[in-house]
Amino acid sequence: MTPTMKMYGKHRFPGRLFIVEGIDGSGKSTQVALLQKWLESEGYVTFFSEWNSSPLVREVTRRGKKKRKLTPMTFSLIHATDFADRTEHHIIPPLKSGALVLADRYIYTAFARDVARGVDPSWVRGLYQFAVKPTLGFYFRISLEEAMKRILGGRDAIKYYEAGMDMKLSDDIEESFRLFQGRIIEEYEKMVSEYGLVVIDASLSIEEQQAQMRQIVLGSLAGTKKTRIRKWVDLNTMVKKVSPK
């Protein structure tokens, strides 16, 4: 029999899905990495999935971005394709097995970016109907000024599509970034109530934010499995100890 597609909110899996959202420079990646460290140290099986990372689509996306061939619609669809591949390969199987899946960016990134590019909000939401609804979605709220400071101080350069240069908002990449990310923040703010995102004040210290996250995550871990299998690094050292010289 042909398996049928399930829609957002209809999935029922023993695992948990925690996702982080926010603009570049909000510190969400740092926070989700720390959350994973903690969950692992507590003995949970975790699985990390990153936006725009399926090997299938990566090459096409890379080519499209390099040649600046992507339009708002193809940008939207290629990211949905990537996300579908990851959902089918990297999100649903671990959730079925009872693991904790952590995702750096999720469908809300697409909703924010695509709508900021002029794509119809209800169309893009419809596109992602196949997505698994997260157990918890964290939104790292930060002012544009603070995010700009962190990005310009840290990474080398702002990328073309990140800055929304394809939108022709400004010839100056920094100014374009400011305008485009401003639109994205507006979209995120609308989604906080629409999707019940948990807002974290990203201007707090890293430790404070992490403590808040852990406390909230703790509340939804009841009934999940901890692993009995040691991690491979531990097994490796054990093997070395017992094997003769």
Next chain:
Amino acid sequence: MGRFEYYGEKGFPEVDLSELKGKLIVIEGTDGVGRSTHAGLLKQWLENTGHAVLDTGMTRSALAGEGLKEAKEGHTLGAVTMTLFYATDFADRLENEMIPALRAGFVVLTDRYIYSLMARALVRGADPEWVRQVHDFALKPDIVVYLRVTIEELITRVVQNAGFNYWESGMDLHLGEDLYDSFVEYQKRLLREFDNMAAQYNFQTIETSPNIEEVFEHIKGRIEPLLRSPR
């Protein structure tokens, strides 16, 4: 014949539909029905009668075409991913090839359109409402010529011509014990989806026969009035 419309409310944010002056002709049908033969004949005839023609087909886009070929070789696509990948490829061709040609006043002749993509998605269990919505950025064509065959005729043709191809057989669906059973079941399901769409999307259905000239005369008969009416 008024200005172009999308199936859905909105389509491409950067396209002004009132600028599109050409005509959009779609040839649809299952595998092995002779679509490309008739598309070739049509192109020749249209050019002979003074129309500039852009002919195009599936999985040929500059953006995703190569990736699709690679993905099919690896047989790794899940149903939803495959639907979206094909939709991306189609969107790229529509926006970057067909729409510019329509703007320039060309007759755009496309071998397959969203209907093939939707049929493939539906037989793989994708939600019908989702499938419809994903593809509703497409322009409504001026005409959809649906070349129809019976399943018996279809099987004979494919066996005689190309043999069985993995994806055309729908082997990823595991519908039958072997390639033959799988192919028959897959094509039956596709045919059912096309027949369902025929009324919904106002297809001009032409029952095909081995007589190519005769079929082509029917096709011309359907297309001629369209060429005479101004946009």
